[in-house]
Amino acid sequence: MxxxxxxxxxxxxxxxxxxxxxxxxxxxxxxxxxxxxxxxxxxxxxxxxxxxxxxxxxxxxxxxxxxxxxxxxxxxxxxxxxxxxxxxxxxxxxxxDWERRFDHMQQHSGQHLITALADTFFGYKTTSWELGRQRSTIELDTPSVKPGQLQALEEAVNEKIRAHVPVTVQLLSIDDPAVEKVRSRGLPEDHAGPIRIIDIEGIDANMCCGTHVSNLSHLQVIKLLGTEKGKKNKTNLIFLAGNRVLKYAEKSYSTERSLVSLLKTGPDEHVEAVDKLQKSVKLLQKTNLTLLRDMAVLIAQNFKNDPQRGNFFSLHKKEGDNEFMNIIANEINTEETLVFLTVGEEKGPGLFVLAGPSGPVAEMGPRVLEILQGKGAGKNGRYQGKANSLARRGEVEALLQQHCKHRTSEEE
CATH class of the missing domain: 2.40.30.130 (Elongation Factor Tu (Ef-tu); domain 3)
Structure with a gap:
């Protein structure tokens, strides 16, 4: 039925x-x-x-x-x-919900048209397709589609749309000889009732259960966005049909206007402007990294040169990374000093390093991990990882200071 x-x-x-x-x-x-x-x-x-x-x-x-x-x-x-x-x-x-339904009708009928002409023009068979929320994909049984072929296909499908080609539905009995002439990937096992054929006049007859437009003119327009490498030596053809093309154009224009405001250049210069901006950012990141490394060495040296230094050193810095912390830990003699370092937002996620004598580090590392609600591991006098929250950093400091005082009193 x-x-x-x-x-x-x-x-x-x-x-x-x-x-x-x-x-x-x-x-x-x-x-x-x-x-x-x-x-x-x-x-x-x-x-x-x-x-x-x-x-x-x-x-x-x-x-x-x-x-x-x-x-x-x-x-x-x-x-x-x-x-x-x-x-x-x-x-x-x-x-x-008519907006959703008509969108699906446009994409599905568009897929039938593209599939039929890709086969007629180039012999590329459709092996599957996906009607996505924003764009749809047709899997073609070919390792590649040349740019010239893509352009020719787009021109051909839109020519058929302009020609107002009718789309009709036929219901045939399963034993009707005409069924054998219809393009199909097979029937579902629980199929019941007549066979439904979607006939694009003079172009394609395809077995299908979906909803379709009654005339190709209702597709308005089809835009082939491009191709991507698919599975098993196949190619994914990405397309938009009908109202999706209009929405895509509206969104693209809105993005263009935003970029004009941000980059202070015209649309034709956006790519060049972004390229320059990326190169500038990379240079700044490289300079920043060099400064952080130099800062790490200076921080360690200042601590080592302090005559009042104890056997515990703690530091938090919003900017930094694992390398920054490890440079400090390497510069300080951690055989005698317990070092606790963190980078990141003060009450947000971040990174931490606990370095020092292997015994205290192995003993205190899991406790530090627990307090910071993090993940990490340690060996050879160093315990480090990610912290989900640095809000309790002060609690870790107090715990480590207490441990160092206790250890000092035992040694005395």
């Missing part, structure tokens, strides 16, 4: 009946964290919400005033995940 969304891809609202509503869970990622939502899987008599399939993501929308968070296919049925229970037999009004 074909769903209403497949029979009429442009229908935005639909009235149908709830067939079943069963408890279910939905695993999803929110702000980088995986969460499991409890809710219900709802089967409807029919639906205008497309369940994911054919490389196309699912639709979003509403059943009544209840948001549909996910739509998946289960054999001949579509399962709509919602957070609230719906009554079986209840008549409901289903509404699709």
């Amino acid at each position: 074909a769903f209403q969304c497949q029979r009429d891809c442009y229908m935005k609202e639909f009235v149908t009946t709830v067939v079943s509503c069963c408890p279910a869970e939905l695993k999803q990622e929110v702000n980088g964290k995986k969460e499991t939502l409890k809710g219900f899987n709802v089967k409807l008599q029919d639906t205008v919400l497309f369940p994911e399939g054919g490389g196309q993501p699912d639709d979003h929308g509403l059943i009544g005033d209840v948001p549909v968070l996910r739509v998946t296919r289960q054999g001949p049925d579509a399962l709509h995940f919602v957070s609230s229970r719906l009554d079986e037999g209840q008549e409901v009004h289903v509404k699709v």
Whole structure:
């Protein structure tokens, strides 16, 4: 059976009946964290919400005033995940998120067109494709696509768009001889009902379950952004279709204006300006590194020349790195002195080094690590690592000073 969304891809609202509503869970990622939502899987008599399939993501929308968070296919049925229970037999009004749907229609039909012409022009077969959130990718069975071929392909697909080529849907029985002439990567194991064919008149006939435009003119425009090296000697072709091209142009212009303001140059000079800026930054970083090294040596020498120095030295510096700390530790005689050094934000993350006699370092290192909530390891009189928080640095200092006093009194 074909769903209403497949029979009429442009229908935005639909009235149908709830067939079943069963408890279910939905695993999803929110702000980088995986969460499991409890809710219900709802089967409807029919639906205008497309369940994911054919490389196309699912639709979003509403059943009544209840948001549909996910739509998946289960054999001949579509399962709509919602957070609230719906009554079986209840008549409901289903509404699709049209902006998302039409975007998917444009990208999917665009993929069919690009795939067909890449095969016709160059013999490059499509082995897979991905409809991404911002851009889409077609995997072509070729190790490379030449710039001239990319330009010719882009010109050809946009020429077909300008020609207002119709796109029609056919439903064929699985034993229809015409099915054998259709481009396809095979049917899913649980397929049921007729075979759905997307026919771009005179260009391509492809077995597909997805939602598509009814005319190539509805794609507006296609932009081939470029290619990347794919897996197993294949090439990934990156493209935008329709409204995504307009959004890309708007975003690019906004970025351009921001760069004009920051770099104080026109758009044509941005690359040169950034190149100069990067070279200047590298030179400053090199100079800064040299100064830090010299400073580290001076800090160690000042301590060694201090007649009142004890057997404990501690220093925190916001700017610095592991090399800066290790230079200081190397310059000070750590066989006699316990050295505790940190770099980074005073109450934020940073780096630390504990150096000194191997016994005290081995004994105190794990305790320092615990207080600083860090990760690290040590051997041969040196314990160092990353600190998640330097807020308790003073507590470490007090602990180490107490340890040094205790050790001095024992020696006396």
